[in-house]
Amino acid sequence: MEGLLIHAFLRELRKELPALNLGLAFPEEGSLAILLKGQSGRIFNLVARYRPPAPSLALEEGSLLGEPKTPFQRQVQARVKGPLREAEQIKLDRVVLFRFAGEKGFVDTPPATLVLEATGRNANLILLDEEGVILGVDRPITREVNRYRQVKPGLLYVPPPPYEKLDPRTLTLEELRVLLGKPLKEVVRHVDGIGLELMRELAKRAALTPETPLDEAGLARVFQALKDLVENPALGTALSQELREKWAEEEKEALRKPLLEALKQEQKTLSARLADYHRALERLEEAESLRQKADLLLARLKEVPRGAEKAVLEGFDGKPVEIPLDPTLSPQENARKLYDRARRLEELAERALELIPQTEEKLKALEREMERVRQADLQELLDFSRKPKEGKGPRLGLRYTSPSGYPVLVGRNAKENDLLTRMAHSEDLWFHAQGVPGSHVILKAEGKNPPLDDLLFAARLAAYYSKARGETQVPVDYTRKKHVWRPRKAAPGQVLYTHAKTLFVEGTLPQEGGEG
Structure with a gap:
């Protein structure tokens, strides 16, 4: 969730502050819902999803339920009491502090602050006392992981490292001239609160493309679009036909360039070998x-x-x-x-x-391959990008085919588990037996929704190639590969994941399909 989107979210939330805290719910291990009654009398949920890779904030209607599922969630439930007084964003960074007043009672609950660090793969939720000392944290950060700061109970909270960027809420056209002559996409490096998603939205509103070098006229259009984006960062601006064609051409070039570079490097290597053979x-x-x-x-x-x-x-x-x-x-x-x-x-x-x-x-x-890449359309370039290279050593993992014909890959050791998961398409399905050592299994779905038979097939492979082999009821978790990540400094094959569902299957080798 990018900084300007958080800024707009908080602008709406602050209209209701201070808001009565009617109670907390925990729909998932990585989410928190606070039921609030605002100044207008409106009752709504402040929902924070705080686990990687896609943390977010939302205001949702209706009832959300869920008891605490982790010790940290139980701590949050016990300490976050009283009205929500304030919601503060650090600069336009993806760090938000929610300050609660505490409540009087037989045993008083002092004020507390919840800090959401919505920073992608480093996302976290942190509970502070009124002095800013950390009481609890969802994902502790030690010095071995981060030399700049530690995040663990008992320490004073230190935000992520400071940075210097232009504030789009106050910047002038003269300040924006740092982008003159540079492609519009460089706005991400120079202007606070804007990531890749909002950069593309900015380009649409300025009727430019991300690769457009900015001249004086283009800079003025970007300046006006930035001001508009601050007031309304909602995504969804439509493209004209002419601009759509320019964007498509740039997307093709962005795909074509690394493909040609890789082919040229291979050409250079082969030419050097040929020269060696002639010298021999x-x-x-x-x-x-x-x-x-x-x-x-x-x-x-x-x-x-x-x-x-x-x-x-x-x-x-x-x-x-x-x-x-x-x-x-x-x-x-x-x-x-x-x-x-x-x-x-x-x-x-x-x-x-x-x-x-x-x-x-x-x-x-x-x-011939380079010429095909030079002439390829967008879909062909996407196919080239995903095409596995042939003749590059032994095949990775065991290969199976699901009942509907989807390829299924099974890692045979920690290194293969790591490589299979890293190389999988973001929308492939990832399977692993719950709570026991075992293989990573990839169902090559690429965004499609395979039938239940295919899911059960992959789940049985994950159960069979695990320590639960032979058992009758093996829980197997599965999720999209984009929700799986390897923590920093973790050993190959060790991962964390979110958004998982669970299937219960036998730990026996399925009969459908076959090993490749």
Whole structure:
């Protein structure tokens, strides 16, 4: 959730503050709902989703239920009492402080502050006392993880590192001139509260593209669009047909450039190999010379002094031949060394004769591939981007096919689990047996919703390739791969995940489909 969107959210919320706190609910492990009655009499839920990778804030109507599911949630329920007095955003950063007044009672509950750090993969929820000391935290941060700050109970809360960016609420056109001559997308680096999503919205409102270099006229349009964005950051501005075509062309170029760079790098590597092979052929004459010198050494053994660094002998054609020697070796050993060098050169030349035509064919195929990429439309470029490379070592993971024909991949060890999950499409489905060591299983759905039979098939594979193999009721969690992440400094294969659902299956190998 980007800074300006949080700013707009808080602007709406503050109209109702201070608001009565009618109670807390915890719909999920990573979410908190506070039922509030605002100044207008409106009753609504302040909902904070505070687990990676997509933390968010929302005002929702209706009843949300859920008992605390973690020790931290139980602590929040006990300490967050009384009216919500204030909601403060640090600059336009993705950090919000919700201050509660506490309440009087048989045992008074003092004021407390909830801090939501809606910072993507580092998202967190932190409970503070009225002095700013941390009482509890959803995800503790130690010095081993972050050298700048620690976030754990007993320490004074320190926000994420400060930064200097232009404030879009107060900036002038002159200040914005830092973007002159740069592409519009650079606004993310210079203006506070704007990420990639709002940058694209800004480009739409300015009727420009993210890659458009800003001239004076373009800068003025961006300035006006920024002011509009501060007042109304809601997404959804429509594109004109002309601008839609420009955006599509830029998207194609953004995909095409890394593909061509990778192909050019491969072309460079193959060309270097081809040059090596041709040099190996050219050195055949050197191999023949080495053999002749070795023959001469053996034929003139008595004329070679021991410990000499070179010998000048009469060649078979009557001309003198100078032969460098290793003084630590005998004449026979020096001859053997020359024979070995000659043999290696001959083997390299023989191998080069075999590889030169193969490499030349690969270079031709590569040039054809580069031309296809240069001419490809958007869908073809997307297909190129997702196409696995062939001939790059052993195949990764076990391969199965689900009843409906979806590929299913199973990691065989921690490293394969890590690679399979990292390489999966963000909308693929990820499966793992709940609470026990086991394989990561990827159902290659790419955003589709496979039938239940396919889900059960993948879940049974996850159960079978786990410590729960053979059991009759194995809980298997599954979620989209985009909700799975590897914590910093965690070992390969160790992940956290959210938005999971659970299937109960037998820990036996499914019969449908087959191993690839």
